Amino acid sequence: MQILDLTDLTFGAALPPVQPLLITGANGTLGRAFQRICAVRGIDFVALGRDELDISDPLSVEKALVKHNPWAVVNTAGYVRVDEAEKDFKRCYRENTTGPAILAAACAYRDVHFLTFSSDLVFDGNKSAAYVESDTPCPLNVYGNSKRLAERDVLRHMPNALVVRTSAFFSPWDEYNFVYAALQAGQNKQAFEAADDVLISPTYVPDLVNVSLDLLIDEERGVWHLANQGAYTWADLARLAADMASLDTSFVVPRSMQAFGLAATRPVYSVLGSKQGNLLPSAEERLQKCIPEMMTALRTPSEVSMAVAS
Numbered sequence: 672m673q674i675l676d677l678t679d680l681t682f683g684a685a686l687p688p689v690q691p692l693l694i695t696g697a698n699g700t701l702g703r704a705f706q707r708i709c710a711v712r713g714i715d716f717v718a719l720g721r722d723e724l725d726i727s728d729p730l731s732v733e734k735a736l737v738k739h740n741p742w743a744v745v746n747t748a749g750y751v752r753v754d755e756a757e758k759d760f761k762r763c764y765r766e767n768t769t770g771p772a773i774l775a776a777a778c779a780y781r782d783v784h785f786l787t788f789s790s791d792l793v794f795d796g797n798k799s800a801a802y803v804e805s806d807t808p809c810p811l812n813v814y815g816n817s818k819r820l821a822e823r824d825v826l827r828h829m830p831n832a833l834v835v836r837t838s839a840f841f842s843p844w845d846e847y848n849f850v851y852a853a854l855q856a857g858q859n860k861q862a863f864e865a866a867d868d869v870l871i872s873p874t875y876v877p878d879l880v881n882v883s884l885d886l887l888i889d890e891e892r893g894v895w896h897l898a899n900q901g902a903y904t905w906a907d908l909a910r911l912a913a914d915m916a917s918l919d920t921s922f923v924v925p926r927s928m929q930a931f932g933l934a935a936t937r938p939v940y941s942v943l944g945s946k947q948g949n950l951l952p953s954a955e956e957r958l959q960k961c962i963p964e965m966m967t968a969l970r971t972p973s974e975v976s977m978a979v980a981s
Contacts, residue, residue: 693741694718695726695774696748700845700876701788705745707844708880717741721748726770732777743784743887746774753792754934756813767817772824779829786887787825789818791838791872791898796938801872801902803946804836804894812935822894831892835883838898838943839908841957842876843964850958851965853909857918858969867906867925872898872943875957882950898943899954911955915962 692709696702697718709716717739725731726748736744749767750756756763771787778785792815793808808819825832841850850873856863879897886895903911906925913920928937951957 688740689715690740690742692716693735693739693744695724695744695746696720697723699747699751700840700842700847701747701880704842704844704876704880705747705884708877708884712884714884724748726774727765729773729777732773736777736781736783741783743786744774744778745883745887746771746785746787749788750814750817753812753814756817757934760813760817763813763817764820767814768820768824771821772828775825775829775832778832784831784833784887784890785825785829786833786835786883787821789822789834789836789894790815791836791941791943792938793819793822793836794938794941796869796940798940801942801944802896803944804896805946811938814935826893831890833883833887833891834894835879835886836894836896836943837874837879838872838941840874840876840879841961843961843968844876846968849905850908850912850961851969853912853923854916854918854962854965855969857913857916857920857922858966860922862924863909863922864924864926864931865904865906865909866928866931867904868927868939869937870902870904870940870942871908872901872941873903873908873954873958874898875951875954875961878951878957895947896943896945897951899951899957900949901954902942903954908954912958912962915958916966 692714694702694705694716697720702718706716706718719735724735748770750763775785792812793810794802795809795811810816810819822834825834841848853863878899882897906923909923910920913923
């Protein structure tokens with residue numbers, strides 16, 4: 672009878688640690704949405720705020736990659752104040768252009784997948800059909816230019832990076848979006864001014880996050896457009912949301928974009944389409960899904976505050 676020699680077998684050996692997804696910009700709308708959806712999907716992640724990871728500092732980026740050893744980095748950090756960027760341009764370029772380029776270079780060196788986000792504001796609005804990935808960017812403001820340069824520099828450092836252009840967020844998970852603000856005004860019977868001479872593509876944040884994660888996992892690369900299907904003026908969007916919420920839409924006051932006196936020039940048309948295929952459903956379908964949750968939150972403001980804080 673052959674006797675099994677057990678002297679070289681190790682029992683109870685620890686499995687190698689699971690490599691997480693590293694999310695920058697942990698405290699922003701998109702960063703929180705990625706954390707929420709990763710938790711639901713069972714994707715291990717580490718989320719870092721600006722105090723833990725300064726994406727514009729190569730040493731800070733290197734320390735984070737060494738410490739957490741991620742399989743991929745999702746960059747949701749950045750400067751989002753479009754009008755303030757016209758004067759605060761140094762900070763805007765540092766956070767929106769330099770930071771993503773540093774992340775891309777570090778990820779390329781370590782063979783770590785990388786996803787970052789761009790904007791419909793890279794376009795000038797002179798097109799009469801939906802912009803697709805191959806259209807040439809020509810931004811009208813500092814913020815849009817910071818994103819255009821980021822796209823160029825990220826893909827120069829890391830040609831297999833994934834860059835997602837998107838637009839006009841709405842979500843049931845926090846109140847910092849146009850649709851929520853419109854519904855809040857309607858609920859409170861307050862006038863709500865909205866531009867009626869520009870066309871945009873609303874984007875439902877949960878759709879954006881889920882599809883972006885799918886593309887990242889599938890190792891897609893290059894520029895992709897992700898926005899829900901449909902073209903709306905801001906005033907149209909406010910009225911549609913109000914109508915779905917059974918609110919009297921007369922509180923929506925249409926105005927020209929010029930009447931708002933904004934510092935940053937916006938394109939009059941920045942609707943996003945895609946040569947890759949329309950991966951997100953219609954904006955109207957997602958509004959129907961989202962608005963009941965928003966109205967519930969509006970009626971229970973304390974719960975909204977708790978959800979935002981978490």
